[in-house]
Amino acid sequence: MMSPRPLTDFSRLCVHTATTKPWNIETAMDRYAKAGIAGITVWRDTLEGRDPNTVGRQLADSGLEVVSLCRGGFFPALSEAKRREAIDDNRRAIEEASAIGAPMIVLVCGAAIGQSLEDSRSQIVDGIAAILPEAEAAGIKLAIEPLHPMYADDRSAINTMAQAHEACDRLDHPLVGIAVDVYHVWWDDTLPRQIQNTGELDRLFAFHICDWMTPTRHLLTDRGLMGEGCIDLPGIRAMVEATGFTGFNEVEIFSTRWWESDQDEFLEKVKETYLRHT
């Protein structure tokens, strides 16, 4: 396993609002900024009932760097009408990203039960192609996030780095790249060369961290804090940094266990384990 340079400050730490789900967007930006965290990735549910332009001004005032908007995607569907709806929704996501000052949207690409994963992947490529004009006009990057194979039923038909690369190859556009989330790809024995490829192809757009719990009690909401699980975080960070990546290390933890805890204390643990175990 490779050892990267230890992390000694929070200048590259970004926290996803979903990590501190009990907080609304105003509280999250306030607390992250006070905690000395440098970046924020905003989940779309936090914008509900708000004018994204207002949130964008608040974010600009907070001093936080807006790393990305999470999430677009969910392109596949059995009917063309539903696929058009998904494309429209992704266009709205591009508008929201512009409004809040996010340079990138993370795509959880989707999968439709009732058709092959191959067909879903084609619809994903078609969906991304359909929104590329708007992404270009707004200058917003689109990061395809390969999801763990346990989400292949209805969350994403792109389940490996190889498939993410293939989608990028088909789209062949500088605004289309890959978000590497350790949770989804840590088990893959091709990971070293796949990450290396993202560097050579200028496709490594985002790096998400958390940990894999043993046992995992829920498929969606039992992620661990860094160091709580079995993922070789320093090893994967070393691979990522070897590509020349200098972006944020984004903490994205969905955990009912942590959401039920005091969120200020949890945020301190995020900082502590970020330095110690990443």
Next chain:
Amino acid sequence: MMSPRPLTDFSRLCVHTATTKPWNIETAMDRYAKAGIAGITVWRDTLEGRDPNTVGRQLADSGLEVVSLCRGGFFPALSEAKRREAIDDNRRAIEEASAIGAPMIVLVCGAAIGQSLEDSRSQIVDGIAAILPEAEAAGIKLAIEPLHPMYADDRSAINTMAQAHEACDRLDHPLVGIAVDVYHVWWDDTLPRQIQNTGELDRLFAFHICDWMTPTRHLLTDRGLMGEGCIDLPGIRAMVEATGFTGFNEVEIFSTRWWESDQDEFLEKVKETYLRHT
């Protein structure tokens, strides 16, 4: 998707005792035989407190074909002492398989938290190599079952067909092959060629069926009955049969939901969905 010949009888249906977990081995063999099911795969926990030779005689009398003993494996460990214990346990499994008349053992290969998956895979290969003399003496086949990547933490470091092939390549022995369980591999876009390879290399030792539920509420015990989920069972069966495989279609469903139901009625549903959805 390919369409195989419809299944019209139960001559190639095998049921795993873990599928009807509430039944002990005596009840399972009685009910399977009365239901006209041709094969049984015996889980080792059903032998606890029994003389396997006695169970072997009962199985011979039942008219059921004993397809395999489930399961050996769990070779990796951080200490050499633990790895030796695992090897000893697998030698006992070979004795049990002989005693009950099972020609094969299915291996859930194991993974040790605290070392890399690569190291765990090496220990798996070493472990299998260590028990090969006993397997040869007893004429027992060893089927490596690649497990879904969601089990890479502590159940198996062999998570893809490609990795199972690699382990077989390293061992290069006619008694070592692969058990294909749809639950673990359905999402893999290389599956068609990987299954084809098992045929060309005479490595396709077993075929396990069930279905993937949406949502999946538990990582271990929420499998579906055939047709309840999203797996293209006829498509995968077609790939398997295209290799020349004429072995059993083994129903292996871990489901607290079904275990809580009447097991006789459940067994009828197994038969019905076997014909209709496999």
